[in-house]
Amino acid sequence: MANTHETAAGTNSLAANGEIALQRLTDVMDRFAGAMTRVVNAYADARNPQRDAHWLALQMTKEFGAMVAYSRKIIDTTRKMEPLKAIRKACQDCYEEAEHYVGYRLIFDWYEEGKPYQNPDMWGYGDFGDFAPGPEMKQSLWPEHHGYVAMAKRLSEETASPWVRDVIYANREGAAVAFHHAMTLLPATDEFAKRVIAHEREVARDELYHGPQLLRELARTVPSEAEMEEAVAKITELRVQELRQRNEQFLHPLDPAAMAHLESDFRAMRSECVPIFSAMPRN
Ligand SMILES: [Fe+2]
Numbered sequence: 657m658a659n660t661h662e663t664a665a666g667t668n669s670l671a672a673n674g675e676i677a678l679q680r681l682t683d684v685m686d687r688f689a690g691a692m693t694r695v696v697n698a699y700a701d702a703r704n705p706q707r708d709a710h711w712l713a714l715q716m717t718k719e720f721g722a723m724v725a726y727s728r729k730i731i732d733t734t735r736k737m738e739p740l741k742a743i744r745k746a747c748q749d750c751y752e753e754a755e756h757y758v759g760y761r762l763i764f765d766w767y768e769e770g771k772p773y774q775n776p777d778m779w780g781y782g783d784f785g786d787f788a789p790g791p792e793m794k795q796s797l798w799p800e801h802h803g804y805v806a807m808a809k810r811l812s813e814e815t816a817s818p819w820v821r822d823v824i825y826a827n828r829e830g831a832a833v834a835f836h837h838a839m840t841l842l843p844a845t846d847e848f849a850k851r852v853i854a855h856e857r858e859v860a861r862d863e864l865y866h867g868p869q870l871l872r873e874l875a876r877t878v879p880s881e882a883e884m885e886e887a888v889a890k891i892t893e894l895r896v897q898e899l900r901q902r903n904e905q906f907l908h909p910l911d912p913a914a915m916a917h918l919e920s921d922f923r924a925m926r927s928e929c930v931p932i933f934s935a936m937p938r939n
């Protein structure tokens with residue numbers, strides 16, 4: 657494949673060439689999708705009832721947390737007197753998160769035969785506060801998840817560039833489509849997997865529009881090569897942290913050595929290219 661880094665570095669007019677900029681951003685994300693597929697494959701190989709129930713319960717409460725975040729956005733966009741289009745988008749996104757939440761909950765209820773989940777702390781997993789770990793998100797229980805949410809906030813605060821901040825915003829939640837897409841490819845070996853795959857297809861389709869749809873516009877408005885480099889560095893850090901977060905959510909099917917290998921492959925763009933982000937429909 658062409659070395660897009662060299663191509664980008666040799667062009668000092670990224671701002672003038674949205675296609676090159678878009679390829680630079682989607683290359684990172686498609687390689688991330690490949691890395692995420694390896695985490696999901698490790699879970700598929702190590703599945704057991706404890707792992708199945710654990711990731712599912714946490715994903716359910718994470719979707720609830722996303723609902724809460726979008727409900728705040730509905731209020732914000734309305735109070736700021738933004739156009740109906742913006743308010744409608746926040747309402748639509750909130751509704752989709754409700755569908756995601758209920759979909760996982762129905763699978764969970766079926767799997768656990770109506771028994772309540774053993775861990776009452778699980779709701780704290782979705783406590784995103786004001787885009788930072790809220791008081792119920794326990795670092796002691798989910799250090800990598802807590803680390804992910806805290807990192808997204810820190811990286812946004814560290815940059816002096818509003819454009820880089822927008823890239824992080826589009827990447828913070830929108831990158832999850834890589835996880836959901838990988839989950840659609842689980843081996844359909846039992847009823848649990850079949851139900852999960854059917855739901856993940858719906859979630860993956862929706863999540864393409866919870867961030868990735870902004871990439872093309874962001875690529876058209878790159879202010880400088882330096883800001884592109886900063887954005888790529890920051891989203892790479894955030895994606896490495898999501899790999900750790902998902903491995904934790906699956907109760908660590910990859911051991912520390914395997915995780916270190918995976919992270920190094922992703923940073924060097926050696927993980928497989930799964931063309932999800934580069935295949936986003938043009939709008
Ligand atoms: Fe969702």
Ligand SMILES: [Fe+2]
Pocket residue numbers: 722753829863866
């Ligand atoms: Fe979402």
